[in-house]
Amino acid sequence: MKRILINGKIFTGEKFVSAMEITDETISWIGDSQTARKRAADEVVDLKGRLTLPSFWDVHTHPLWISETLGSVACTPPNVFSIEEMIAALKNSPQVGKKDAWIEGWGYDESKLAESRTPTRHDLDKVSTTQPVYVLRSDCHSCAVNSVALKLAGITKETPDPFGGMIGHFENGEPNGVMLENGASKLIKAVKEKDTFENVVKRTLKLAAHYRSRGIGVISDMISLVAPFDYAEIYSEAARRTLEQEVYLYYSIDEIKRFNLTKLPQPTHPHVHVAGIKLFMDGTISNRTARVKKPYKNATTTGFSINTAKDLQLAYKFAKENNCQIAIHAMGDAAIQLILDTYGDLQPWLSDRPSVRIEHATLLDDKILKQFRDAKMNFAFVTQIIFLYAEYAAYFQNLDEKRLKECYPLASMLQSGVPTALSSDAPATAWIKPDDVFASLACAVTRLGANGEDLNHKEAIDLVTALSMYTKAAAGMVETAQTAMLTVGQSADIIVLSQDLFNVDPQQWQKTTIEKMYLRGKELNA
Template sequence: MGRTWLCGVAAAAMTVAAAGAAPVALARGHAGAVQADLILHNGHVLTVDRRFSVASAVAVKGDRIVAVGGEGLLARYRARNVVDLHGRTLMPGFIDTHLHPAPIKPSDIAVASATSMAEVQAMLRDKAHALGPGQWITGYGWQEANLAEKRNITRADLDAAAPDNPVLLVRAGSHSAVANSLALKLAGIDRNTPDPAGGLIEHDTGGEPNGIIRESYGAVLRLIPQPGWDVMKPATVTWLKSILALGITSFHDASGSIDDEPYGAGGPKPGEQGLDLLGAGMTFRRARALYAEMGDSLPRVTMYISYPGAERLKAFPHHTGYGDNRVRLGAIGENAVDGGFTGPTAWLLADYKGQPGFRGKGRFTDAQLQAMVDTAARAGWQLGLHCIGDAAIVQTVAAYDKALGTIPDPAHKPADRRWFTDHFTILPPVATMQTMARDHVMIAQQPNFLYNLEDRYTQVLDDWRLAHNNAIATPVKKFGLFMAFGSDNLPVGPLVGLYAAITRKGPSGAVHGAEEAVSRAEAIRMYTANGAWLSWEENQKGTLEPGKLADMIVLPFDPLTVAPEALLKGKVDMTFVGGKLVYDSRTRG
C-alpha cells in the first residue's frame, strides 16, 4: 500500500500544480525536519476536536494525520507536497449517515432535473425512440415542487409521451412512484386492485388508478429487467466519485444487502427473490471487491444491511463492525417501520391536516417488529430502523427498549451498543425520548428534509408538528440524545443540511421552529465527528487530529461565518481521502 500511496501523492502533487490550486514544494522544511508526505498550511483549519480548536496547518504521512498546528509546523516537517491554502478552510470530510447509491441505469431518464411536465415528456419521447417499443423506461428523483405545474406526475402525463413503453418514475425519496398505463397493465393493477401491504394506490375522480403508488410499488418494480452488476458497476463508481465533489469522504449505505452471499451463508434460497429487486445494488460482497480494485479513490462506506429474515441472518457469519476502514458492516436497516412524507404515508399519532381519520401506516405489528429486533440483537447487530412519524418512533423505541433490556451484546457494554432511530422526523412524546436517553438510543437525522420537503410538511402537518419537524435542539439539548446527520439523497449535498440545521428555513424563506436550530459548530460536528461515532470509528476519523485518517475537505469560505444563504450555493474546492487528493474543483470544472 505504501508504494501505491506514494504514487497517488505524486499524482496529486502534479494535479495540484497543473491546476494552479496551490504551489507545490518538494522536501520543504529545515534540515532535520521530520519527513511527511503532505502539508497543508496558511489555512483556517477547523479540527472539530472536543474544543473545536482552530489551527492553520496539518501534516500527513501515509493515510494519517501526524501533526496539527500553526505555521511553525513547516519548520518541523518537510513533505513532497506542500499546499498553500491561501486562507481557505480545511475541515474534516463530511460523513453522511444515510445515503442510497443512485447510479444511472441505461433505461433511466434524468427526471430529477426536470422543471416542467413538458420537459419530462420530452425526455420520455427521446428515451422511447432510443430504446424502441416495449422497453422499460425508468428514472428517479422527480419532485412536484420543482415542476412548473406544481403537481404530481400522473399516468396520463406518461401515456401522452410514451404509450408503447412501460414507464416507472420514482419520486425523490423513494416513497412513491408513478407508472403509466402499460406498466400498470403488466403489473395487473386496475381499479379493483387492493392496496399493497404498507402502501396506497391512488385513484382519479373516476375511480381508475392515476399512476401514483405510495410506498409499496414492488408489483411494478419487480417486472423491470435486471441491468446486472456488470452494467451497474461502472455507473456505481461514477456515482461514488460524484459525492467526493460534495465533500463526502465517508457514508453509510442505507440500501445494502447480503443477497449475493451463498445460500446457507446468508444468501437467499436458489430461485428466491432477494431484497434488491433489480439485483444490481452494491451488496457488501460487491463493495468489498470494488474497493479492493479501486484502491483509495472512493469514499469510505459503512453498509446497512436490510433485514433478510431470521434464517438468513443467523446463517451469515458476520455482524456489525466486520470489515476495515474502507468497507465495513453497519446496522440492520433501514427496514421501514412506516412510510415517509414523500408518499405521504408516515405514521402519525394525530390525523394529517385536512385528512380526518388518516394517520399514515405502520408496516409491522408489535410482535413482528419485536421479532426482527430481537433476532438482530441476538446475532450481535446494531439496529438502525426507519421511523419517520411519531407513532412509528414510539413503536420502534418500545421494541428497542425491550430488546436492550433483555438481550446482552457480547461485543459491547450496555451503554455502548449505539442503536439508532433512522430519520426521527416528527418529535415523539416526552416519555419516548426519556426512554431513548435511558437506553442510549441515538438518532441519524436528515436536517435537509426541512428544506427539501417544506411543501409536503406544510400541506399535511398541524402547526406544532410543522414547527418541530426534524427537531434537533429538543432531543439533543433537552433530553441529551446523540445525533448524527445525513441526507437520504434529498438532496445529497451536506451544505444544504447545515443551512437547514442552523436557520430552520425552507425554500420559501419561512422559519419553522427557530427554537430547534443549533449553532454552526454543533451542526458541523453532527455532520463529521458524530457520524464516525455511529460506526465506532471515532478514534479513526471525523476530526482533524494526529493519528486519525486524513479525510479532509477544502472550502473557499468559512462555514462558521459565511452568510447562511451562501451555504446553499457553496462548493467544495478539494477533497482528500487518506491524504490522497480525490477531487479538485479546478480540474473538474
C-alpha cells in the same frame, strides 16, 4: 510519503490551526505554518487560506439509488414545477427512442407541482406509449408509471395491494399508475431492474466522483439487499477498483425473512462493513403515510404501519445474536412511540455505538424526547433537516402548527442528550442536490426553508455543532476507530472548501465547492 499542508484555516473539529502533516494515511502532526516549513516533507501544499475540514460522513443514504438517478431525469425543483414541465423533461431523456429502454425520472413531489396532484399513467403516456416510463417520488418510497410499465408488471384492476404498499386506481377501478410506498413500487422495480453484476459495479464506480464533489468520505447504504446481487459483494468489488469512500451496509429485514438468514453477509474488502439491519415502521410525512398519533391536518387519516411490534422483536433477536445495530425508519410520532415502547426498557447489546438508531425521527415533542433520554436502551437519532428545507409546502399542508414546530427539532434533540447526527437520505427528497451537505448545514443554522419559510428558528444550532453532526457525531453512529476529526493519529480524510463558511452568509453556502479532497491521505481527483 510525507505531505505538509500550510497556510490554511484548518478546523480540526475542536480548534483552528494553519498547518498539518500527513504521513501515509494518517495525520502525524498539526500546528502553525511557520513551524511546518521547518519540517521535512515529500510534498508541501499551500492551502492559500482556504477553510479545511474533516470530510463529511453521510450515515443514512442510498448510494445505489443515487447511481441510478445519475442517468435519469431530475423532476424536482428548481428544474420542474409542474406535470407539464415533467413531461417535457422526460421527453428529452436520452433513453427516448431506444428499444427496450425505460425512460426514467426522479424527485417529484405533488405538493410542489402546479397541478397539486401526482402524475398518472395518462400524463406519462404523453411521454411515450411504446416505452415504459417510470418516475420515482422524492421520498423514494413511491413512483408513478405509464400504461406500458403497468402492462409489463402485469398490474390490472384485479391486482391486490401488496404488503407495505397500495396500488392507485381511477374511479372506474383501473390502475392509475401511482404506486404508493415500497411494497407497491417493488412490483414495478421487479420488471425494470434487469442487470448484471458487472453493470451494477460500473454504476457504483460513478459514485466516486459524485461523493468527491460533495466532500463525503463515508457512506451508509440503508437498504442493502442479498439478491439479485449481494451489496457486500458489489461494494467490495467497487472498492477494489476506484471507490475510495468507506461504506457501511444495513440489510433490509425483508431480505432476512425472505432468505431465512441467521447471519449477515460479509464483505471482502476492509473499507466495506456490514453494520446492521434496517426496517420500516411507516411511510413519509409529505405523502401522509407516516404513522401519526392524531389525524393529518384537515383529514381523518393517520398514515399506516409497515412493520409491527412482532417485527421489532424479530429484529431485536437477530441483532443481539449477530452483535449488530438496528436502524429503523420512523417519521410519525406513533411509529416512533411504538419503537420506544417495545425497546425502551430492554438492555442494550452494543456498548461502543447505539444499539438502535431511529432514522428520520421527524415528529418529536418534549415528552417523548424525555422518554428517550431516560430509556435503558441506548438509542440514537439520525435525522434529515433537508426534508423540511425542500418539502415545507407538503409539511405545512399535512401538519397543524404545533406539529410543524416539532419537526426535526435539532436543538431539542441535542439538549435531550440522545446522540444525534445529520444525514441526507439521498436521493429521497425533492431537491436537485439532496445530499448537498452545505444545504443541510445552512438549514440547520438558519432554520429557513428553500423559499425562506420559518422552520421554527428556536430549533436552530450553530455552525460548529452542525458540522459535528456531519462528522464526529455521525462517526459515533457506526463501529469505527475513527473520530472524524483532524487530530494526530486519525485518518487523513480532509476537504478544502472554496469559501469560508464561518465568514460567509449561510444563504451562500450552497455555492461552496470542494477544491481538494484527501481520503486516507490520498488526493482524489475532481
